[in-house]
Amino acid sequence: MNLNDLVKTYIKEILITEEEIHKRVVEIGKEITADYAGKDLVLVSVLRGGAFFLADLSRAIDLPVTIDFIAIASYGSTSKHTGIVRLVKDLEEPIEGKDVLIVEDIIDTGLTIQYLTKTLKARKPETIEICTLLDKSVRRLVPLSIKYRGFEIPDVFVVGYGLDFDQKFRNIPFIGILNIEELI
Ligand code: IMP
Numbered sequence: 001m002n003l004n005d006l007v008k009t010y011i012k013e014i015l016i017t018e019e020e021i022h023k024r025v026v027e028i029g030k031e032i033t034a035d036y037a038g039k040d041l042v043l044v045s046v047l048r049g050g051a052f053f054l055a056d057l058s059r060a061i062d063l064p065v066t067i068d069f070i071a072i073a074s075y076g077s078t079s080k081h082t083g084i085v086r087l088v089k090d091l092e093e094p095i096e097g098k099d100v101l102i103v104e105d106i107i108d109t110g111l112t113i114q115y116l117t118k119t120l121k122a123r124k125p126e127t128i129e130i131c132t133l134l135d136k137s138v139r140r141l142v143p144l145s146i147k148y149r150g151f152e153i154p155d156v157f158v159v160g161y162g163l164d165f166d167q168k169f170r171n172i173p174f175i176g177i178l179n180i181e182e183l184i
């Protein structure tokens with residue numbers, strides 16, 4: 001099965017096209033460029049999904065940024081409700097005194113990013129802010145202040161542009177709504 005067959009079988013609707021994503025990424029890149037001029041900006045992405053957005057966003061920022069990655073794993077099923085995660089890959093560089101922007105693909109309940117922000121704040125960055133491509137704010141369980149938001153989306157399960165279902169669909173260039181019935 002090639003990618004096209006995968007899309008035809010499992011994607012019921014394209015929610016955000018490749019062009020719409022690109023346009024929005026460029027807009028956010030411009031905002032970040034203006035806001036962080038003269039700062040020591042580090043883009044921190046959460047593997048694996050966030051890497052796709054970070055790759056495009058970093059190239060839309062006209063500043064000498066650095067990038068770093070973190071990888072997390074959930075502690076079994078209870079983590080869904082607590083947001084407590086385990087760092088399976090830490091940042092390569094210290095962030096003390098730096099301006100950190102966490103780049104996420106999607107924020108759902110907000111528990112993961114809340115935990116991550118708390119963990120990184122302990123390292124005394126100058127500032128720490130959140131940038132997410134997608135925001136499913138109707139499902140939010142904790143208050144969060146998000147500095148940059150690509151798109152507000154409804155409570156649907158989406159894949160593509162880094163987002164997966166069972167580790168697949170990440171390399172689809174657009175954001176699509178998954179036909180869950182086909183998969184279970
Ligand atoms: P939360 O904000 O702690 O609930 O978790 C956010 C994480 O759940 C994201 O980083 C994704 O890995 C995953 N996630 C939430 N909604 C979706 C979706 O619609 N598609 C794919 N992954 C999702």
Ligand code: MG
Nearest residue numbers: 046049050105
């Ligand atoms: Mg994620």
